[in-house]
Amino acid sequence: MSYTLQYGQVTPYLGYLAGGAWLALQLAAIAFVIGWAIGLVCASVLEYGPRPLRWLVKAYVIFFLNTPLLVQIFFLYFALPDWGIVLGSYQAVLLGMAINAGAYLTEIQRAGFRSIRKAEVEAAETLGFSRLQIIRYVVLPHIAKVLFPPLSNQYIILTMTTSIAAIFGVEELTGRTYNINAQTFRSFEIFSIAALYYIALTLVASAALYAVGRYFFRIKGRVF
């Protein structure tokens, strides 16, 4: 029952793992940006769109919020080829994550639209602001501030979610960790290092987001 820690055996792989972390960061960032855009469009539709479109968006949100992401990606990867759409594993994972995040980001951004204070908009109107000026100086800054914390959270969650890609053979951080484990059997060492990489990814993002939030939006919340 004695297991001697030998980090020395895994140090040659640190660079290889860093490449995996870089891929995870890419997946999270791209999925987030696409999901954010989907969410913005869908939230606008839910708030201002015509009824049939609203139902369609509602169905999308309900469906994707209430089924597991893993099943969604399996569907894209294994079921779509039956319809002639063949996605690579990286594409399927990225698309699945983006569409899934889009559903969450729809709900989040809708709350942002809801939080616009009518009184502030009216004040701007009585001061003679044009419609565009109201959006530019009153509505957008307000929405950005309200949405910043939940959007940041969603990004951090997405970073963790990228590990799902390993199941589909994408060699991101988890996938590469798994590979090294299979070669070296230094499980404790390699998985603890992978954990550190993930923590670094999320901590760096958290710190950066915190600085941005503090500087631009006067958000005083703590990172941890």
Add this chain to the structure above:
Amino acid sequence: MPHLVIDRLSANYGTAPVLQDVSLSVERGEIVSIIGPSGSGKSTLLRVLTGLLKPHAGVVHVAGTQIDYGSAAALRKVRDRFAVVFQQYNLFQNMTALRNVTIAPTIVKKRDAGEVEREARALLEKVGLSHRIEAYPDELSGGQQQRVAIARALALKPEILLLDEVTSALDPELVAEVLDTIRVLAAEGMTMLIVSHEMGFVREISSKVVFMADGKVVEVGPPSQIFDAPQTERCADFVRRILRH
């Protein structure tokens, strides 16, 4: 010539009539107060004057010129003649006190930023807030926010100031500071139309009091008439009830 003439103004929310044939005139530098039960249309009257709600019928003259509430471009002109301060201090939350005051002259009037800022500092000093210029609304008390809102309204150099229950949302100890600010403006000769439930203040500051009920002007007279010898049953009723506490 009266500074402001409101002539048989009517307005609806949807199909419900909320203002009916309201007529009123205010001389230059005069302070007219509007009192009346909740829901009687006081706020609606101010909303119509500032162009937030289109009148259904009637006309408004400022300094002899009829105001056109019809088009967006014409509305812009209305907006620098009237300034309004509402009950809920609706300052722009994402801007400092100073920025709240400078933004309209800068982006609406496209005036020189340096000059606007000098004037804004003077206005904030006038409302007693020169030490809180860089504070954001959520860092200010209700009374301070309301005073910034008054400074913001004045920054466009309006001819007529409309105040809608500006002290109603304030804690009692903060009411006095806002009323003092209004007294300063009164002493400078600003024409004002004030909706207020502070009866002592209304009696002291107004030359004329308008009692409204159900969207109509029921009685108009000097404070001594409205408070001591009202001519209508409804006004007498209202005054009795409100003066009892």
